[in-house]
Amino acid sequence: MMCAKNIDWSNLGFGYVKTDWRYVSNYKDGQWDDGTLTGNETIVMNECAGVLQYAQTCFEGLKAYTTSDGRIVCFRPDLNAERMIDSCERMEMPAFPKERFLEAVKKTVAANREWVPPYGSGASLYLRPYMFGSNPVIGVKPASEYQFRVFATPVGPYFKGGVRPLTVRISDFDRAAPRGTGHIKAGLNYAMSLHAIVDAHEKGFDENVYLDPGTRTYIEETGGANILFVTKDGKVVTPKSSSILPSITRRSLVQVAADYLGLTVEERPVSLSELESFAECGLCGTAAVISPVGKIVDHGKEICLPSGMEDMGPVTKKLYDTLRGIQMGTVPAPEGWIMEIE
C-alpha cells in the first residue's frame, strides 16, 4: 500500500486539501481539447466569465477508496458521467463525453494514488468533476467556452465518533421550482439553499427537508441528500418527484433493498401527513451512504422515529452494511458497479 502522505486519515474532516494533480480540459470553437493533468490548482479567467455573472456551472461528486483486497476503486462513476451530461443539457453547456469523463476520473485518481486512504480508515478520496462557462458573457446567453475539471481531496470518515441520528426540520424555503433545475446538479441549487441551511443550523437542526414546491404537501429531499423511509412492516419507501436530484446512492440502495435484502420498495409521492407512520428514515448520498434521521420537526410538531436517537434503525443498518460491503469488496457487487483504477 502506498499511503505515503502520512496523514491521520481517521481524523480528517470534510474540507478542501490540496492534492498534487487535477485534470483539466477546455472547450473552444465547438470542441473539447485533449485534456491534461496539471499541478496548478488556481484558475485565471476573465472578470465577465459566464460562470461569474450568470452561474453557468454544474458539478458531480464521487469517491475513490481502497477495498479490503487493496484495490483502488470508484463506485458507479458511469452514473456520474451520465448525470453530468443531463445537467449540461439543461444548462446549455457542452456535454463532456462519458468515456472521457471516466478517463479523467481514472487519471486524476491514479496521479493522486498516494492520497487514497487505506482500507479500514473509513476515509476516502473525494472527487469533484465540474464544468463552467469561462469566456466573457454580458448579454444573457450561454458561454461559448468552457472548462471541465476534476480535482481530488481526501475526506475523513463520515461517522467519526459513532453514528448520530439527525434532527431535521420541514423547511419553509423551497430548494427547487416546479419544472426548474432541482433534478440536475447545478451550483445554483446550492447557492440558494445556503440561507436555509445557515438558518436551520442556528435553530439547532441538522438539515432542511424540502417539500414539493408546487403544492407543499409532499416530501422531496434535503439540501444535498435524498430520503429513504422504512415502514413499520419493513417496506422501503422513497419519494418520487421530477424536482428531486437523482442520487446514485439512493438508486443503488433501492436496488440493494430489493435484490440483496428481498424488501419491497415503493417509489411514490410521500405526503407530509404520512411521516408519523414510518419506522425509520435516512438521508442518502455519496458522503455518508445513509445518515439516519431520528427526529423530524414540522413547525413545532416533533415526529420521533421509533428507531430513536442512538443508532441506525435495523433496516437502515442492513442497507448501509450491504452497500458499504459492496463498495469495500466484502460483498459481491452487481455487474459494472465498481471501476478499478490501475
Ligand SMILES: *Cc1c(COP(=O)(O)O)cnc(C)c1O
Ligand atoms: C448530489 C446530491 C445528492 C446525492 O447524490 P449522490 O449521487 O448519491 O451523491 C442528493 N441530493 C442533491 C440535491 C444533490 O445535489
